Amino acid sequence: MFERSNMQKSLLIIDKISTFVGKTFSWLIVSLTLLITYEIFSRYALDEPHPWAFDVTLMMYGALFMMAGAYTLSRNGHVRGDVLYGFFPPRAQAALDLTLYFVFFLPGVVALCWAGYIYAGDSWRILEHSSITAEGPPIYPFKTVIPVAGGFLLIQGIVEMIRCVICLKEGKWPSREEDVEEVDVEKLKELLHVKDEDIAKLDEIITAREKDHK
Amino acid sequence: MKKGVWFGLAMMALVVIGLFVAMPSPEHMTNGHLGLLMLGLIVVAIMLGFPTAFTLMGLGTMFTWFAYHSADPSTAVQHTLELMVQRAYWVMNNDVLISVPLFVFMGYLVERANLIERLFKSLHLASSFIPGSLAVATVVTCAIFACASGIIGAVVTLMGLLAFPAMLKAGYGIRLAAGAVTAGGTLGILIPPSVLLILYGAVAGVSVMQLYAGAFFPGIMLASLYIGAIIIYAKLKPSAAPPLSEEDKRVELPKFMEVLSRDGSNAVVGLTGSIVGKRNADVPRSIVLRHLGISLLPALAAVLLMGSIYLGVTAPKEAVPEGVVAMGIAAEDEATQAENGGLQEPEEASGLKEPPGTVAEEAPAETVKEAAPAAGASPDKTPATRRPAAMWYWIVLGLCLASVAVFYAYFSFTRLEVFKMMLGSFFPLALLILGVLGSIIAGLATPTEAAAMGSFGGLVLAVLYGQFNMRMLKEAVFLTARTSAMVCWLFVGSGIFAAGFALLGGQEIVNTWVTSLDLSPLQFTLLAQVIIFLLGWPLEWTEIIIIFMPIFLPLLTHFQIDPLFFGLLVALNLQTAFLSPPVAMAAFYLKGVAPAHVTLNQIFLGMMPFMVLQVLAIFLLYMFPQIGLWLPSLVYGG
Numbered sequence: 001m002f003e004r005s006n007m008q009k010s011l012l013i014i015d016k017i018s019t020f021v022g023k024t025f026s027w028l029i030v031s032l033t034l035l036i037t038y039e040i041f042s043r044y045a046l047d048e049p050h051p052w053a054f055d056v057t058l059m060m061y062g063a064l065f066m067m068a069g070a071y072t073l074s075r076n077g078h079v080r081g082d083v084l085y086g087f088f089p090p091r092a093q094a095a096l097d098l099t100l101y102f103v104f105f106l107p108g109v110v111a112l113c114w115a116g117y118i119y120a121g122d123s124w125r126i127l128e129h130s131s132i133t134a135e136g137p138p139i140y141p142f143k144t145v146i147p148v149a150g151g152f153l154l155i156q157g158i159v160e161m162i163r164c165v166i167c168l169k170e171g172k173w174p175s176r177e178e179d180v181e182e183v184d185v186e187k188l189k190e191l192l193h194v195k196d197e198d199i200a201k202l203d204e205i206i207t208a209r210e211k212d213h214k
Numbered sequence: 215m216k217k218g219v220w221f222g223l224a225m226m227a228l229v230v231i232g233l234f235v236a237m238p239s240p241e242h243m244t245n246g247h248l249g250l251l252m253l254g255l256i257v258v259a260i261m262l263g264f265p266t267a268f269t270l271m272g273l274g275t276m277f278t279w280f281a282y283h284s285a286d287p288s289t290a291v292q293h294t295l296e297l298m299v300q301r302a303y304w305v306m307n308n309d310v311l312i313s314v315p316l317f318v319f320m321g322y323l324v325e326r327a328n329l330i331e332r333l334f335k336s337l338h339l340a341s342s343f344i345p346g347s348l349a350v351a352t353v354v355t356c357a358i359f360a361c362a363s364g365i366i367g368a369v370v371t372l373m374g375l376l377a378f379p380a381m382l383k384a385g386y387g388i389r390l391a392a393g394a395v396t397a398g399g400t401l402g403i404l405i406p407p408s409v410l411l412i413l414y415g416a417v418a419g420v421s422v423m424q425l426y427a428g429a430f431f432p433g434i435m436l437a438s439l440y441i442g443a444i445i446i447y448a449k450l451k452p453s454a455a456p457p458l459s460e461e462d463k464r465v466e467l468p469k470f471m472e473v474l475s476r477d478g479s480n481a482v483v484g485l486t487g488s489i490v491g492k493r494n495a496d497v498p499r500s501i502v503l504r505h506l507g508i509s510l511l512p513a514l515a516a517v518l519l520m521g522s523i524y525l526g527v528t529a530p531k532e533a534v535p536e537g538v539v540a541m542g543i544a545a546e547d548e549a550t551q552a553e554n555g556g557l558q559e560p561e562e563a564s565g566l567k568e569p570p571g572t573v574a575e576e577a578p579a580e581t582v583k584e585a586a587p588a589a590g591a592s593p594d595k596t597p598a599t600r601r602p603a604a605m606w607y608w609i610v611l612g613l614c615l616a617s618v619a620v621f622y623a624y625f626s627f628t629r630l631e632v633f634k635m636m637l638g639s640f641f642p643l644a645l646l647i648l649g650v651l652g653s654i655i656a657g658l659a660t661p662t663e664a665a666a667m668g669s670f671g672g673l674v675l676a677v678l679y680g681q682f683n684m685r686m687l688k689e690a691v692f693l694t695a696r697t698s699a700m701v702c703w704l705f706v707g708s709g710i711f712a713a714g715f716a717l718l719g720g721q722e723i724v725n726t727w728v729t730s731l732d733l734s735p736l737q738f739t740l741l742a743q744v745i746i747f748l749l750g751w752p753l754e755w756t757e758i759i760i761i762f763m764p765i766f767l768p769l770l771t772h773f774q775i776d777p778l779f780f781g782l783l784v785a786l787n788l789q790t791a792f793l794s795p796p797v798a799m800a801a802f803y804l805k806g807v808a809p810a811h812v813t814l815n816q817i818f819l820g821m822m823p824f825m826v827l828q829v830l831a832i833f834l835l836y837m838f839p840q841i842g843l844w845l846p847s848l849v850y851g852g
Contacts, residue, residue, distance in 0.1 A: 022695060022696075022699075023691075023692055025695065026691045026692050026694065026695035027691060029315050029316070029319050029669075029691055029694050029695065029698075030687075030691060032315070032316065032666065033316065033319065033666050033669040033670055033673070034670070035666075036316075036662065036663055036666030036667075037666050037667055037670045040659070040663055040666075054309075057312065057662070058306075058307055058312060061311075061312040062305075062306030062307060063306075064315060064695060064698060065306075065315065065695070065699045065701075065702040065703070066306060066699075066702075068695040068696060068698065068699035069699050071695065071696065071699070072695075072696045072699040072700055072703070073265070075696060077696045077699070077700055078265035078266070078267050078268070078700055078703065078704075079265065079266055079267070079700055079704065079754055079756060079757065080263045080264065080266065081260035081261050081262070081263055081266060081753055081754075081757065082263060083221075083222035083225065083261045083263070083752040084222040084223065084226075084261060084262065084263060085262070085263025086263075087222070088263075093263075096262060096263065096264070097264060100259075100262065100264040100269070101264075103272060104259070104264060104268050104269050104271070104273060105264075105265075105268045105271075105272060106272075107272050107275055107276060108268055108271030108274070108275050108707075108710075109268070109271065111275045111294070111295060111298055112271065112298055112299070112302060112706075114295060115294075115295035115296065115299035115302075116299055116302070118295060118299070119296075119299040119303070142306075143303070145306070146299060146302055146303065146306070157268075179692070180689040180692055180693055183365075183367040183368050183371050183803065185371060185806055185807060188368070188371050188372055188375060188807075189375060189807075191326075191328055191372075192330075192372065192375050192376055194375045194376075194379075199379070199807070199808075199809050200810075202379050202382055202383065203809035203810050203811050205382060205383065206388065206809060206812065209385075
């Protein structure tokens with residue numbers, strides 16, 4: 001039991017690291033919005049376009065989604081084909097996931113890390129600059145994002161595999177950290193000041209009306 | 215729940231059996247057949263429910279390596295890695311996909327700015343005189359909100375909490391109410407700026423601007439079909455959509471208005487009277503003036519709009535293209551909105567209200583533009599350059615004047631209050647959407663720039679409506695990161711997968727097989743759409759567009775089908791998949807917030823008529839491609 005809670009803790013620590021990295025890079029969306037808006041203003045109103053802006057916005061976008069990959073995995077946020085999966089009991093889900101992590105995830109992500117390492121290394125060696133615009137900004141740090149993001153993804157993937165093992169042993173999925181949901185019904189209810197009683201009252205109206213019809 | 219398992223297993227078994235039938239015996243197997251095997255495997259693997267991005271990445275890596283290995287074993291690993299990283303970098307450095315996080319961010323911001331409640335209220339008050347007004351207002355609210363936010367789940371849930379109870383309380387039938395909410399909520403897939411069209415553009419190499427221009431009218435057509443059907447249904451069967459009670463229709467008037475309205479109901483007359491006649495000394499003059507100003511906004515907007523169109527139309531030949539095109543769209547917008555289900559007065563006002571800012575800025579600029587060449591040219595040339603306005607201009611002008619006249623004839627104090635509410639909810643959103651879309655379609659901004667400005671506008675809206683705080687921003691930011699990571703990693707995976715598929719020659723086999731079937735373009739289109747519709751059951755639209763669309767695309771050239779047109783059909787089609795049982799996501803979102811006695815079956819039944827309308831819309835678009843292609847061809851001349 002003691003061993004398991006330690007295990008849980010270390011899982012959560014890695015989750016936290018992925019989350020921290022992902023959330024930090026998430027903020028790039030704000031700077032991306034502001035930079036492009038400012039660039040439009042600067043180009044049309046001040047008549048002062050910046051040639052580097054195009055490259056920089058692409059880098060912000062690329063780094064944003066690559067580095068959020070592990071964070072998304074830690075929240076089970078990568079889209080799954082949900083034809084059968086949802087109907088399986090947790091143990092079957094875990095067994096399936098664990099197998100497929102070995103068969104698909106590990107080869108794919110390891111290869112991506114390795115390939116990214118070579119790719120970024122080549123770029124560092126010549127201190128490559130972007131060729132989209134003349135005198136483009138350096139892009140070797142950007143290319144380094146590939147192996148780094150792959151590395152985080154790999155670590156998070158291993159955590160997920162351990163989760164599968166725990167689930168296989170215990171028959172239920174270990175808990176995850178809480179986070180914002182895309183459709184958080186409770187929060188939306190709060191936003192519109194709808195209470196559960198209101199819905200219950202509505203229910204009475206409907207049932208009453210249906211009785212009338214009969 | 216057992217049924218679902220059997221359904222899934224049966225589909226999987228079908229694919230596996232199909233593979234066995236299609237595969238030759240091992241000794242005759244070529245790399246191309248391996249490619250087909252890969253395609254079958256991916257369908258089965260996706261159904262197993264592993265995160266699709268990594269399924270694709272893993273399978274793609276293995277098959278790519280295999281393809282290189284069969285050519286030259288010594289360099290296989292190196293080539294595979296190079297190909298992988300190039301694919302990943304292509305996604306990272308993609309100037310189309312960059313607008314995905316920006317539009318998603320805009321969506322979350324608008325969703326959290328909490329405009330929907332006011333929007334729905336003002337719309338249903340404004341439309342209270344038409345039959346089925348609550349359901350009509352629901353569809354319009356959904357269309358506008360879905361357009362700005364594009365997050366289906368959130369829109370359906372919000373409307374399920376807001377409009378669904380309102381309709382049930384007013385005595386609407388459950389089916390009609392459920393159908394309006396679910397059908398309206400899914401409009402966001404089609405109506406631009408939708409993320410689906412960006413993804414399609416990135417996959418098919420079609421310009422996102424053209425796709426947006428193309429999807430504009432089909433989206434409006436679909437919404438109008440919904441509204442028309444609701445109105446007809448409400449007329450035929452008033453018991454399912456009773457008119458609002460007087461109490462619900464009543465609008466609270468501020469005190470001074472009640473005083474003024476005693477002398478007559480027309481707001482403009484009343485307000486003017488109070489200034490000129492000094493009959494109401496107790497009402498502060500500044501308030502009266504402000505309200506008079508507000509009531510004159512539509513007229514002002516009409517004058518500005520028609521004036522700038524006139525200047526554009528009659529401008530000297532050289533200066534024509536940009537002005538006319540941009541203004542032409544504005545006019546079209548307005549015309550369609552006025553037609554849009556009989557919402558004459560308010561909608562009309564919307565088309566007109568929007569321009570003051572933009573037109574007011576543009577109009578002087580244009581005058582200057584014209585004046586410059588005129589002044590620079592020799593004096594005798596000046597009068598000759600101004601062309602007479604075309605016939606359609608006078609017709610539009612007449613219509614415009616007539617609608618303004620009608621608008622003011624019925625402009626009571628009640629309507630002034632409703633108009634003020636719309637100013638606070640409908641117009642800011644409409645301005646945001648038309649600003650984003652208009653600048654893209656008119657070619658003033660790239661989709662990326664428009665998306666960034668849209669996000670910025672979303673931030674501003676949130677601040678203006680007092681919903682902006684750190685928690686809200688954080689949530690929007692983190693959700694954006696997760697959604698973008700989901701979509702873009704799927705692109706990374708599918709890029710690697712598609713490379714392997716092409717290397718093995720799987721694409722060639724598919725191509726030769728389909729061409730050997732000797733289909734006509736119509737048959738091919740039908741076949742493709744049916745396959746896409748069927749794929750829409752087990753898969754999400756992101757997966758369909760990103761993984762399967764690349765397989766269809768090379769065939770389009772063979773059948774001489776315009777990829778732009780095909781994309782519009784696909785978008786309509788996938789929207790239908792959102793409403794088709796048993797996996798209609800919209801139904802489940804609504805069920806989540808509906809009263810316990812509303813069954814899933816009732817919701818499904820309510821969606822059915824709307825599904826029929828969608829199929830009708832696909833049919834109409836196919837029969838009259840101009841619905842989709844007219845605007846792109848007008849704007850881009852292509």
